[in-house]
Amino acid sequence: MHLSPKALVTGGAGFLGSHLCRRLLADGYDVTALDNLFTGTKANIADLLDHPRFSFVLHDVTQPFWGQYDEIYNLACPASPIHYQKNPVETTKSSVLGILNVLDLALKTKARVLHTSTSEVYGDPLVHPQVETYWGNVNTIGVRSCYDEGKRVAETLCADYRRAYGVDVRMVRIFNTYGPNMHPKDGRVISNFIMQALGNHDITLFGDGSQTRSFQYCDDLIEAFRRYMSLDRATVDAFFARHKLGAAVINTGNPGEYTIRELAEETLRQLPESTSKMVYAPMPQDDPKRRKPDIALAKELLGWEPKIPLREGLAKTIDYFRKMSGK
Amino acid sequence: MHLSPKALVTGGAGFLGSHLCRRLLADGYDVTALDNLFTGTKANIADLLDHPRFSFVLHDVTQPFWGQYDEIYNLACPASPIHYQKNPVETTKSSVLGILNVLDLALKTKARVLHTSTSEVYGDPLVHPQVETYWGNVNTIGVRSCYDEGKRVAETLCADYRRAYGVDVRMVRIFNTYGPNMHPKDGRVISNFIMQALGNHDITLFGDGSQTRSFQYCDDLIEAFRRYMSLDRATVDAFFARHKLGAAVINTGNPGEYTIRELAEETLRQLPESTSKMVYAPMPQDDPKRRKPDIALAKELLGWEPKIPLREGLAKTIDYFRKMSGK
Numbered sequence: 279m280h281l282s283p284k285a286l287v288t289g290g291a292g293f294l295g296s297h298l299c300r301r302l303l304a305d306g307y308d309v310t311a312l313d314n315l316f317t318g319t320k321a322n323i324a325d326l327l328d329h330p331r332f333s334f335v336l337h338d339v340t341q342p343f344w345g346q347y348d349e350i351y352n353l354a355c356p357a358s359p360i361h362y363q364k365n366p367v368e369t370t371k372s373s374v375l376g377i378l379n380v381l382d383l384a385l386k387t388k389a390r391v392l393h394t395s396t397s398e399v400y401g402d403p404l405v406h407p408q409v410e411t412y413w414g415n416v417n418t419i420g421v422r423s424c425y426d427e428g429k430r431v432a433e434t435l436c437a438d439y440r441r442a443y444g445v446d447v448r449m450v451r452i453f454n455t456y457g458p459n460m461h462p463k464d465g466r467v468i469s470n471f472i473m474q475a476l477g478n479h480d481i482t483l484f485g486d487g488s489q490t491r492s493f494q495y496c497d498d499l500i501e502a503f504r505r506y507m508s509l510d511r512a513t514v515d516a517f518f519a520r521h522k523l524g525a526a527v528i529n530t531g532n533p534g535e536y537t538i539r540e541l542a543e544e545t546l547r548q549l550p551e552s553t554s555k556m557v558y559a560p561m562p563q564d565d566p567k568r569r570k571p572d573i574a575l576a577k578e579l580l581g582w583e584p585k586i587p588l589r590e591g592l593a594k595t596i597d598y599f600r601k602m603s604g605k
Numbered sequence: 606m607h608l609s610p611k612a613l614v615t616g617g618a619g620f621l622g623s624h625l626c627r628r629l630l631a632d633g634y635d636v637t638a639l640d641n642l643f644t645g646t647k648a649n650i651a652d653l654l655d656h657p658r659f660s661f662v663l664h665d666v667t668q669p670f671w672g673q674y675d676e677i678y679n680l681a682c683p684a685s686p687i688h689y690q691k692n693p694v695e696t697t698k699s700s701v702l703g704i705l706n707v708l709d710l711a712l713k714t715k716a717r718v719l720h721t722s723t724s725e726v727y728g729d730p731l732v733h734p735q736v737e738t739y740w741g742n743v744n745t746i747g748v749r750s751c752y753d754e755g756k757r758v759a760e761t762l763c764a765d766y767r768r769a770y771g772v773d774v775r776m777v778r779i780f781n782t783y784g785p786n787m788h789p790k791d792g793r794v795i796s797n798f799i800m801q802a803l804g805n806h807d808i809t810l811f812g813d814g815s816q817t818r819s820f821q822y823c824d825d826l827i828e829a830f831r832r833y834m835s836l837d838r839a840t841v842d843a844f845f846a847r848h849k850l851g852a853a854v855i856n857t858g859n860p861g862e863y864t865i866r867e868l869a870e871e872t873l874r875q876l877p878e879s880t881s882k883m884v885y886a887p888m889p890q891d892d893p894k895r896r897k898p899d900i901a902l903a904k905e906l907l908g909w910e911p912k913i914p915l916r917e918g919l920a921k922t923i924d925y926f927r928k929m930s931g932k
Contacts, residue, residue: 366765370758374701399745417740418726418757419764419851427754427761430745431697434754437746438693524746 282308282331286347286389288339288376289354291318293459294394294452294496298351299323301500303331310345313354314338316368317361322459339376340368344383349507352380352393355429359422359562360465366424373428374435381439381447391447392507393436397531397569398426399451407570410451410527437525446511450502453531453571457496457591458598467538468493468592471545472599475552485561487539492570494532495591498584502530505580517579531571532584544588548596609635609658613674613716615666615703616681618645620786621721621779621823625678626650628827630658637672640681641665643695644688649786666703667695671710676834679707679720682756686749686889687792693751700755701762708766708774718774719834720763724858724896725753726778734897737778737854764852773838777829780858780898784823784918785925794818794865795919798872799926802879812888814866819897821859822918825911829857832907844906858898859911871915875923 285302289295290311295318302309308331311323315336326332337343339354355372356362362369377393384391400408401416416426439445456468463473474481506528518526536544542556576582612629616622617638622645629636635658638650642663653659664670666681682699683689689696704720711718727735728743743753766772783795790800801808833855845853863871869883903909 366769367762370762370765371705374758378698401740413728413742413744415740415742417851418760419854421768421851423761423851424765427758431701431754431758433745434750435694435697438697438751441748442693524744524748524750527746 282306283348284308284310284346285349285351286310286312286345287351287353288312288380289318291315291320291323291334292353293322293457293461294455294499295353296322296459297457297496297500298353298503299326299332301504303329305504307331309333310335310347312337312339312343317356317461317464339379340371342379342382346387347389350380350384350389350391351503352377352391355425357396357425358461358464358466359425360463361461362425363421369424370428373425373432377432377435381435381445384445384447385439385443390507391445392503393432393447393449395433395449395451395527396429397451397453397529397571398422399430399433400569401426403569406568407533407572408529409572410523410529410575433525433527440525447526448506448514449525449527450506450530451527452499453494453529453569454491455494455496455499457595460595462599462602467491467541468595469599471542472596473603475545475549475554476599476603478553480557481542481545481554482557482559483538483542484559486558487542487556488537490535490537490568490570491541492532492535493541493588493591494530494584495586498532498586499530502576502580502582505582509579521575528576528579529571529573530576531573533571533573534588535570536588544592545596548592609633610675611635611637611673612676612678613637613639613672614678614680615639615707616645618642618647618650618661619680620649620784620788621782621826622680623649623786624784624823624827625680625830626653626659628831630656632831634658636660637662637674639664639666639670644683644788644791666706667698669706669709673714674716677707677711677716677718678830679704679718682752684723684752685788685791685793686752687790688788689752690748696751697755700752700759704759704762708762708772711772711774712766712770717834718772719830720759720774720776722760722776722778722854723756724778724780724856724898725749726757726760727896728753730896733895734860734899735856736899737850737856737902760852760854767852774853775833775841776852776854777833777857778854779826780821780856780896781818782821782823782826784922787922789926789929794868795820795922796926798869799923800930802872802876802881803926803930805880807882807884808869808872809884809886810865810869811886813885814869814883815864817862817864817895817897818868819859819862820868820915820918821857821911822913825859825913826857829903829907829909832909836906848902855903855906856898856900857903858900860898860900861915862897863915871919872923875919
């Protein structure tokens with residue numbers, strides 16, 4: 279009898295989690311998606327529920343869970359400011375208690391772990407573009423801290439479970455990512471702009487719109503996840519030892535830089551029927567001004583770089599939002 | 606019947622905790638000391654065990670606990686690199702799960718909380734002296750991160766329990782503090798130097814000994830704790846609102862700067878019988894080069910500043926270590 283490899287995806291009904299589940303099923307895995315449905319939705323995985331190799335478990339990562347998996351992908355955590363500031367304490371708990379539960383499970387079962395960290399660990403960076411050795415510039419007591427600091431200490435726990443207990447945990451620091459299944463009201467810039475343009479509402483730019491962002495299409499990121507997890511441990515260990523990094527952590531993002539204004543313009547270009555105009559609003563507290571990944575490590579380790587241009591990814595995303603909102 | 610006010614001190618058998626328990630008893634409190642005795646010792650509180658208003662509870666802060674207290678002082682966490690690097694995962698847990706348990710208890714019982722943070726949240730600071738608004742420069746994945754990042758996210762949780770749930774939690778960022786009851790083998794510079802000098806072993810200076818530290822005598826710090834906790838909430842809230850800080854956090858330390866070499870010299874001056882010599886060793890990984898508190902906020906809020914000069918505090922500390930080691 280041939281057994282499929284087994285994967286657990288925490289946050290499996292979320293934006294990225296749902297894409298990852300689909301990809302793992304395509305790759306032959308037996309997939310369990312664990313989600314508390316705080317920001318994830320059943321709609322994101324509706325087409326998977328009947329799949330013979332897919333299971334959905336309604337559960338909160340802050341509570342322990344059990345299962346024998348070959349690979350655990352830890353994606354559970356509200357990731358957009360609107361969501362994570364709604365209940366800041368729960369946000370921090372989902373990062374910290376979530377990774378503790380994942381790492382404890384991995385320690386007992388020898389599962390390999392991919393932990394998704396974030397470019398937010400760099401905060402409002404003083405180094406540009408951001409390299410993995412940059413320590414970041416983060417406020418411990420601001421309104422974004424629940425996410426930023428929760429994610430920072432989750433990295434620390436990953437590094438220490440690896441160093442002290444030998445858990446095979448690999449980390450990615452994810453920069454802005456977009457695509458179908460994003461939450462339409464998560465307040466992130468791409469979903470905001472598309473929803474505003476589709477609804478013929480004005481497109482709101484914070485500050486003067488000259489702050490830049492890098493935009494990574496979701497499929498590019500999922501490809502990086504899969505390549506990273508398919509490497510054997512010795513290769514990963516040797517790579518990070520050679521680069522003198524204290525943990526197995528790489529940036530994943532699209533280094534192509536666009537200003538927020540360029541993004542608004544491209545969105546309107548792809549929605550010529552929209553009557554939206556661009557308007558300006560003050561910058562929110564602690565909003566980072568500029569962020570761009572250095573992806574040299576990911577290129578070298580994974581032979582990977584983003585392939586999908588903004589124009590193409592945006593078209594797919596607009597298509598998704600158009601169908602979802604019935605336009 | 607007159608009831609004494611009740612205080613809980615987590616880490617109550619530790620260096621600072623034991624001094625605080627003694628002070629609270631002198632101030633008329635009914636005191637419960639909670640400690641797992643990982644770095645704390647019963648010897649530190651031996652003289653208190655018979656006191657009618659003192660109780661010792663052997664318990665780990667990472668596990669929930671219950672009790673009705675007016676004030677909770679959260680001091681539990683291994684604080685010296687030698688101790689906190691011994692089991693880095695437990696160090697982070699004692700910070701994060703410890704403060705979660707304290708804050709949850711305070712939320713249910715309306716206790717006032719003093720959380721002890723640390724100058725380590727500033728990491729290897731790029732701003733000098735350090736002000737409370739400085740965000741710090743900390744590595745998330747280094748060997749010190751278990752302490753630094755655990756303490757950073759504990760601050761975040763304090764800020765969010767205060768903002769979101771109204772818990773009356775006040776924070777101090779403690780800079781280097783010394784005095785009797787320090788652990789003789791905690792690897793911190795003052796205890797190291799005294800123990801080396803008492804044993805006629807060479808005094809080890811890392812780097813060239815020109816890095817500076819501020820040294821605060823324990824009694825000065827305990828005085829700051831008590832003044833801070835005796836302020837009514839409206840005063841505290843108004844003060845931090847006026848200073849536009851996201852949480853009630855102040856530095857407490859002695860801004861007098863000494864080089865490590867000066868400290869070694871003063872130690873040897875006070876121990877003329879010692880035959881120790883000063884020797885030099887390489888700087889350990891991520892060791893901060895320079896740290897000095899700006900204590901303007903503490904001065905303004907508490908009318909407080911350190912009173913005990915290094916010479917005097919060092920004499921008391923040497924006296925303690927001398928007795929303890931039977932010399």
